[in-house]
Amino acid sequence: MIEIASITLREIRLPLKEPFRISSGLTTERRIALLELRDGSGAVSWSECVAGELPNYSPETIDTAWLAITEWLAPRVVGKSIAAPGDAFPILDEDIRGHMMAKAAIEMGIWGLEAVQLGMSLSKLIGGTRREIDVGISLGIQADPDALASRVTKALDEGYRKVKIKIMPGADITYVRAARQAAGPHAPLMADANNAYTLEDAEHLAQLDELNLMMIEQPLAHDDLVRHAELQKLLQTPLCLDESITSLDRARDMVTLGSGRIVNIKPGRVGGLASSIAIHSFCESNGIPVWCGGMLESGIGRAYNVALASLSNFVKPGDVSPSSRYWAKDIVTPEWKMTDRGTMVVPDGAGLGVDIDRDRIEDLTVREATIS
Helix, strand or coil: CEEEEEEEEEEEEEEEEEEEEECCEEEEEEEEEEEEEEECCCCEEEEEECCCCCCCCCCCCHHHHHHHHHHHHHHHHECCEECCHHHHHHHHHCCCCCCHHHHHHHHHHHHHHHHHHHCCEHHHHHCCCCCEEEEEEEECCCCCHHHHHHHHHHHHHHCCCEEEEECECCECHHHHHHHHHHHCCCCCEEEECCCCCCHHHHHHHHHHHHHCCCCEECCCCCCCCHHHHHHHHHCCCCEEECCCCCCHHHHHHHHHHCCCCEEEECHHHHCCHHHHHHHHHHHHHCCCCEEECCCCCCHHHHHHHHHHHCCCCECCCECCCCHHHHCCCCCEECCCCCCCCCEEECCCCCECCCEECHHHHHHHEEEEEEEC
């Protein structure tokens, strides 16, 4: 039984080591909402809301999530008894549409709190089987093809097991071709469009087929399944859906329509860990490989991604880069590191498996609210 005594919400500002550009914009600093959940016995766990500053990935932002958590969602669970973490999402979801990232932040924190209470690793609690996970890297849109080729070869030399290349109209075919020529014919490369194309670009995108990519991620609209199915029929390269998969039902629709052959599961996008596990298991039973995407999380959000990626069907390297990829200094210790094998070790300690640097969080905090 989980009884939450309080939830403290903090916004921190964490500057990126370098700007990160995708088709919808440039990020230089992450505004991150952190949740500290405390039960009546004093047990504590932390979670993270992955909503961005602008509604360019999903309709949510850190500010809408802050409102949803403080006004509607946290009051539903604070002071209440919850039998198991899997029961949290229905409580949060009843008669409140959307706000999946806000719901996920609380839901995942409840999983983390139970792991602390049981003295069990989060990975083991959710059924993880891998002791190490393969690490991929996501590269933002570069200044020119040569710059991209240089970054790709550097990432491969560093040991990353997958390199994701962000693309957009005007920075796509020639860029990816340069990367392929520099990396060699069998290097594990993929492209991610973040909704930047329409079905009218099918013939243009078909040029990527000759570049032997692992997948093309979310080329069409964020809420589309039908046109992705049409595009998949025209391409040899597997399509991977990200923004379009917001629930188990959407994953089922993808399989029914043939909209894609791979799924990127981000727990914040789908409402938390229970939904992520359900999508993972459905995909596994239907021969659809999955991997865990990233949202420029701090080390706290990374802990949940690492635990999730330890499940059996996460067979593609995820965007779970080490702390030093994005941050001069993370907010957890030890920081997340990549082994010389291109993997990340899944913690076996109780809870998230990392310690929270409370002093650093307090130094970075710009606003705070407690629901108790």
